[in-house]
Amino acid sequence: MPRQKEILSNWSGISLLGMFMMGTSIITMAGKDAGMDVLLALPMAAVANILLAFMYTRILTLYPGKSMMDLQEMIFGKLSKLFYLLTVWIALHVATMTLILFGEFIQVVSLPETPRYFICGFIAALAIWLVKDGLEVMGRWAGFAFPVFLLIITGVSLLSIEDIRLDTLGPFLSKGLHPLLTGTFPLIALGLAFFTEVFNHLGNSRKTFRVFLFGILLTTFSLFFVYLRNISVLGMSFTQSLYFPSYAAVGIINIGNFLQRIEVAVSVNFILVGFIRLSICLYVASKGISRLFGFQDHRAITAPVAFLVMAFTLFAFRNIVELSEWVNSTYPYYRVPFLFFLPLVTWVAGEIKARKDRRKATLPPAL
């Protein structure tokens, strides 16, 4: 039996978006290959994200209450299944990468003897639980966890003040514009496209763009401070050589031999945001699969979809080295067709359909 429509508050929406966007960048520092220019790349990526948010908002407001998949069904009919298939593929892929990063991070920093599949299994089981409880619960949980997450970032950054050396910053743009552009591209959150399946549940659809905007700005500010702290504490070349620079930067904190070893705060933060990222990907993938097979409710299919993701983690990437290399060199380009061109086609077709519908509505009825 289909359930009642779930309603997300604006704060829940902002929290979900913020946590999803920061997901892996908070720990791996996406775009760090650009060197010092990554600090300039962050605001540039924010501008690109806001432009993308315009498109996603337009998709969601063409027919208020309808998600992108609903719109695709209305426009393309049976052909929409091809769109669902592509969305499911990228959602499963992102979920797999997030789960592998989870497993690798926990294995590298604290549980080296524990097999990765074991860590992934427990996190996936939790994500299944959250997705099955529904978007409203997910939103409320994110609304509670996001302030905690921001508080941890602020607190830990303040504690690092003693170790910050501002002379490590700069020079900027020393190698021209190319590093800036290559650093900006991985920071553009094309994953925002997943939120076209989430924000149709916002209580007030007129505020969709505002939710996108606040989420993007909050994420950019938080990431900027995290990146600035990491670079000024560790230095650029050391930061670039690490897989988890945030963890190393916070590990240095030692105040009066009393307050030290607080890198666990970074782990908590990553678990909070990574968990939401995984849940959103699972939600989108199970929604797409349930539409492919014509099911009414996506909840019953969430668990087997998560089993598939768990199985993919066994062979997709063997370790963090392989994953990191692929994410830096291939992923920023590979996701473009799925997360940019697919919504673009839907948006253009949706505009044409909406215009036709409006014209029909204003025409006098045929005699």
Added chain:
Amino acid sequence: MLKIAFFITIITIFVFVDLIPALRRRNIRYAAAFLAFSCLALSICILTELGVKIPSPAKPIKTAVDALLRR
């Protein structure tokens, strides 16, 4: 072997949570989809445990992207 046992345990938990209620409601399509996806996941797990190298999609994707960008 531990990997397979772990997978079976997790799947069994969700058999009670999802599959049996679906069967009670005579929702055969859900049950079939559940079984199909779970079997697929379990067979991937068994194959990797047996040492079969399943090709990762990451490599052909990387080759395609490199060719497209002429790197």
